[in-house]
Amino acid sequence: MAQPIFSFKGVTDDILKDLNFNIYTNEKVMLFGPSGAGKSSLLFLFNRLRDPKGGKIEFKDRPITEYEISNLRRKVGLLLQSSNLFPGTVLDNLKYGPSLCGEWNPEDAKKLLEYVQLPESYMNRKVDQLSGGEQQRVSLGRTLANSPEVLLLDEPTSALDYRTSEEIEEVLERLVDEHQLTMVMVTHDLRQAKRLGERGLFLMDGEIIEDAPLQTMLTKPKTAELKDFIQE
Amino acid sequence: MEPEVSNQSLLFLIVFVLVPLTLSYYYQLGMSKDIVWSSIRGTIQLFVVGYILTFLFDLNPYIGIPLMVSIMIVIATFHARNKGKELPNAFGVILLGLITVEGSVLALWLAFDMVEFRPSEVIPMSGMIIGNSMVAMGLALERMKSEFTENSGRLMAALSLGAKPNQASHLIITKTLNAALIPNVDRLKTIGLVQLPGMMTGLILGGVEPVMAIKYQLVISLSIFSSVSLSAMFVTMAMYRYFFNKNDQLLESEEELRTQSK
Numbered sequence: 156m157a158q159p160i161f162s163f164k165g166v167t168d169d170i171l172k173d174l175n176f177n178i179y180t181n182e183k184v185m186l187f188g189p190s191g192a193g194k195s196s197l198l199f200l201f202n203r204l205r206d207p208k209g210g211k212i213e214f215k216d217r218p219i220t221e222y223e224i225s226n227l228r229r230k231v232g233l234l235l236q237s238s239n240l241f242p243g244t245v246l247d248n249l250k251y252g253p254s255l256c257g258e259w260n261p262e263d264a265k266k267l268l269e270y271v272q273l274p275e276s277y278m279n280r281k282v283d284q285l286s287g288g289e290q291q292r293v294s295l296g297r298t299l300a301n302s303p304e305v306l307l308l309d310e311p312t313s314a315l316d317y318r319t320s321e322e323i324e325e326v327l328e329r330l331v332d333e334h335q336l337t338m339v340m341v342t343h344d345l346r347q348a349k350r351l352g353e354r355g356l357f358l359m360d361g362e363i364i365e366d367a368p369l370q371t372m373l374t375k376p377k378t379a380e381l382k383d384f385i386q387e
Numbered sequence: 388m389e390p391e392v393s394n395q396s397l398l399f400l401i402v403f404v405l406v407p408l409t410l411s412y413y414y415q416l417g418m419s420k421d422i423v424w425s426s427i428r429g430t431i432q433l434f435v436v437g438y439i440l441t442f443l444f445d446l447n448p449y450i451g452i453p454l455m456v457s458i459m460i461v462i463a464t465f466h467a468r469n470k471g472k473e474l475p476n477a478f479g480v481i482l483l484g485l486i487t488v489e490g491s492v493l494a495l496w497l498a499f500d501m502v503e504f505r506p507s508e509v510i511p512m513s514g515m516i517i518g519n520s521m522v523a524m525g526l527a528l529e530r531m532k533s534e535f536t537e538n539s540g541r542l543m544a545a546l547s548l549g550a551k552p553n554q555a556s557h558l559i560i561t562k563t564l565n566a567a568l569i570p571n572v573d574r575l576k577t578i579g580l581v582q583l584p585g586m587m588t589g590l591i592l593g594g595v596e597p598v599m600a601i602k603y604q605l606v607i608s609l610s611i612f613s614s615v616s617l618s619a620m621f622v623t624m625a626m627y628r629y630f631f632n633k634n635d636q637l638l639e640s641e642e643e644l645r646t647q648s649k
Contacts, residue, residue, distance in 0.1 A: 202547055204636055224635050225549040233547040239540040241558065252548035294544070301548060 157181070159213075160305065160337050161201060166210035170196045174210070178305075183331065183338045185352035185369060187345070189285040189384060192358040198307050201339060202231040225256070236310045240282040245273070245293050245324030259300075267296040269340040271326055275357045288319035292326065299330065306331065308340040312347065318350035324350055345373060345385065352376060357381050433459045444507045451506040456493075456513050460485045463521035471528035474629050481524055484621040488520050489513055503577045512607055515586070518593045519611045520618040523567055527619040528626065533557040535630050535637075542637050552631040560623055567619030571612050578608060 159177035166174040170193040179309050180222065181356055186194045198229060199205040200212060203224055212219045249267050253259040265371070267377050268275055271292040282290060291311060308327070312320035328351060331338050348355065348369060355372045357365040359380050365372055376382045412417040443451040464482045471477040493513065496502040502512060535542070538559060545555035545648045577602075578584060586607050590600035630638055 202632060203541060204546060206634060225551065228547050229549040233544075235540060235544060235547075237540055239544040241541060241545070251550075255551075255554060257550050269556070297544075297548065337532070 158216075160215060161211040161339075162216075163200075163213075164211045164213070166200065166212060167206045168196070168205075168208040171207065174363060176356065176363060176366060178337060178339060181335055181337055181355045183351060185340045185348040185355050186339065186358060187343065187348055187355065187384075188358035193361040194358055195309055196361075197358065198233075198309055198339065201305065201307050202228045202233055204233070228387060229255070229256075229301040230303055231305040231307060232298040232301055233307040233309070234291075234295055234298050234311045236286075236313050238294035240290055240293060240297075242282070244279050244281055245285075246278050248293055248297045249300050251297060259376075263300065267300055270299055270330055271296040285321075287315050288322060291315065291319075291323055293325065295323075295330075299334070303336065305337045305339065308338065308342075310341050313343065320344075320347070327351060328366075345387050349373065357384070388556075440510065442511060444505075446506060448506055448509070449506050452504070452509050452513075455506070455510050456489060456517075456575055459514055459517045460489060463517050467521045467525040467528070470525040471532070471626065474528070474532075474626055476629070477528070477626070480622060480625045484625070485517060485520055486526060487621065488617050489517055491617070492516050492610050494616050496606070496610070509548055512610075514618060515607055516610060516614050520614050523615040523618040524622045527563055527567050527622045531559065531563045531623055531626060534562055536639075539637060539639060546635060546637065552628060556627045556630070563623050564619055566621075568616055571615050575608065575612055578604075585610065 157179040160180045160182075161178040163174050163176050174197070186197060188194055196205065200207055203219060206220075212319050214222065214227065214231070222230075235382075241251060245268075246264055248266050250259045250261075253263070264278060265283055268277060273289065273292055273296070276294075277285075277289070285293065291314075295311075312323050315348060317324065324347060327338075330336070331351075338351070340348075340351060352369050355365070355367060355369040357372065357378075357380075364378050365376065365381050367377075372381070373385060376385060398596050404422065408419055409646065410416070411422060443455050446453075446454075460482065463485055464478060467481045467485075468478045471481075496509075496512070497504060498600050502508045541558065548553075579587075584604050584607075587597075587600045587604040590603055591597055595603075632638055632643075
């Protein structure tokens with residue numbers, strides 16, 4: 156049995172109710188459920204953008220509160236719904252994270268562009284000249300620049316059209332495998348969940364009401380709530 | 388010859404009130420009551436201030452100046468605080484900022500003999516410094532709040548990449564300071580070209596030589612420029628931290644801002 160990389164024990168807050176589960180190294184977990192179920196709230200607990208009101212979260216067998224926050228956030232990278240790029244060039248964005256701790260190696264820039272399948276000529280382009288899909292790729296490259304062990308994704312393609320979404324999914328699929336990342340992703344899109352995920356956590360009103368391999372979950376849902384969600 | 392507006396001439400000022408009043412009536416703007424009330428109130432306020440100033444100017448400068456400057460600072464603090472009510476310690480930060488700005492400017496004026504320590508010189512000029520600083524602080528607070536709301540995604544992205552609040556807020560601090568300073572730079576560029584500044588106009592009407600009036604105007608314009616910059620910087624640097632909690636998490640709602648001050 157693999158080691159849990161994250162362990163949630165009795166985690167509670169205004170939205171989430173007594174969550175108990177583990178995330179294992181290299182797992183690809185999809186968090187899904189209706190709007191307001193608490194998916195993003197749960198995701199932001201992993202890198203301490205939020206803290207729970209009760210319970211305990213462990214990262215590699217140590218309470219996450221024992222890690223220096225900036226270090227934890229570098230190890231647990233996050234990609235948000237919008238690219239949220241900083242004004243400036245593609246390069247300015249790629250080097251942002253490593254530069255904060257003086258670890259930027261200029262040679263990494265080329266490698267990062269390659270990871271997210273953008274041509275090298277984009278390096279000095281202003282980010283506001285890029286398309287939505289290209290901006291999200293830069294954002295992904297910026298997250299990977301910190302060499303995270305865990306990648307959190309909060310509906311990273313919801314602002315993109317179908318074709319661009321598929322391209323981002325392809326990049327993600329390859330990168331997660333190549334870099335052996337543990338992935339936790341919030342998504343509304345069951346097709347995307349099936350493509351990228353292995354395990355599903357179905358959230359409803361702040362509770363995990365189903366936790367199973369995705370394939371099983373989507374073909375044989377146990378609860379009426381999940382059945383309804385799939386049919387929608 | 389000292390210029391004087393006679394009481395009889397003052398009565399004719401009513402014509403200046405009748406114009407907007409007629410417009411309001413004709414176009415049914417529903418502002419007639421406001422126009423009449425604000426005109427009466429403004430007139431009474433100015434006369435009261437005139438009598439108070441006459442009283443203060445006759446006082447010993449070591450009593451009159453601290454008394455009036457303190458009153459102005461407290462009123463300005465209450466006013467500027469309204470723009471950042473939901474932020475903890477806004478009152479204290481603004482009060483301290485205004486004391487620092489006014490104190491430094493006054494010290495420089497006196498040290499370089501630009502102004503004499505007389506109520507008739509220090510009080511009106513301090514009023515301009517405090518008033519402009521108050522507006523600058525209020526604007527900086529408002530701008531900072533809207534920048535934090537508009538850029539919450541970017542701030543979350545920066546924090547997620549390992550930035551500390553001061554690093555994550557760098558962009559917002561720059562934008563806030565820019566917004567506070569640009570109008571001042573523009574005002575200085577066009578000074579005297581678009582409109583003659585109020586103080587200079589007053590001195591010239593009072594019979595002072597234009598070149599002497601310009602010297603005074605330079606003192607006050609550059610002092611205002613410096614104090615506005617200092618005020619905006621002071622309030623921005625002191626307040627941005629309150630948008631985060633001690634765990635470097637962004638506080639997004641007004642309720643969070645109020646309850647989770649550091």
